[in-house]
Amino acid sequence: MSSQPNNAVTCQQLAPALVPSVESTDWMPGGPLPAALETGHKSIDFEHRQLLACMIAARSICDDFRGYRNCSGCIEARRALCENELVRLLGDLLSFILDHFKTEEEIMRDSLLIMVDRDLCEAHMEDHAAISSKIQQIVASLESHNTVNLLRELDGLLGRWINHHVALHDMMLMRWVERDDSALKTPLSP
Ligand SMILES: [Fe+2]
Numbered sequence: 548m549s550s551q552p553n554n555a556v557t558c559q560q561l562a563p564a565l566v567p568s569v570e571s572t573d574w575m576p577g578g579p580l581p582a583a584l585e586t587g588h589k590s591i592d593f594e595h596r597q598l599l600a601c602m603i604a605a606r607s608i609c610d611d612f613r614g615y616r617n618c619s620g621c622i623e624a625r626r627a628l629c630e631n632e633l634v635r636l637l638g639d640l641l642s643f644i645l646d647h648f649k650t651e652e653e654i655m656r657d658s659l660l661i662m663v664d665r666d667l668c669e670a671h672m673e674d675h676a677a678i679s680s681k682i683q684q685i686v687a688s689l690e691s692h693n694t695v696n697l698l699r700e701l702d703g704l705l706g707r708w709i710n711h712h713v714a715l716h717d718m719m720l721m722r723w724v725e726r727d728d729s730a731l732k733t734p735l736s737p
């Protein structure tokens with residue numbers, strides 16, 4: 548038996564396929580970022596697409612992540628594979644978070660937003676800390692009969708991260724950076 552399920556994917560493998568070729572306004576895991584979530588900052592938008600890729604990877608681990616109450620109906624080998632996939636995905640996600648949140652927090656300082664609106668930046672950083680802590684809680688709850696419940700929790704967290712955190716905090720930060728007189732404004736794409 549192979550050491551990975553056939554449908555196993557990592558964030559890194561999926562990300563390049565998610566770069567949008569057409570404009571889309573519908574939010575759909577695996578699709579391009581909807582216009583409402585495009586910050587206009589190239590590297591941050593690329594990383595947010597990786598987040599969508601993580602969501603797809605998480606959904607691909609279990610045959611029915613919404614339907615199964617727990618993992619007791621699956622054979623032990625399958626449970627082990629699913630748990631390994633989730634562990635791998637959480638590892639990817641934790642290293643993604645380290646870089647991504649650090650980059651955004653550096654942008655807050657370099658763009659001087661932290662001097663102009665400290666409360667806004669602190670709320671943004673607190674939300675980063677809350678997301679990291681929730682992922683660490685999922686890691687601490689790993690157990691092979693419980694993988695499907697953790698997948699549901701992770702899916703909810705990633706959905707809220709994309710729909711609320713990116714749409715609110717990241718968009719406000721990037722609007723500040725991309726304003727006309729900002730020293731950090733990224734050049735327009737060709
Ligand atoms: Fe953020």
Ligand SMILES: [Fe+2]
Pocket residue numbers: 595647651713717
């Ligand atoms: Fe972000």
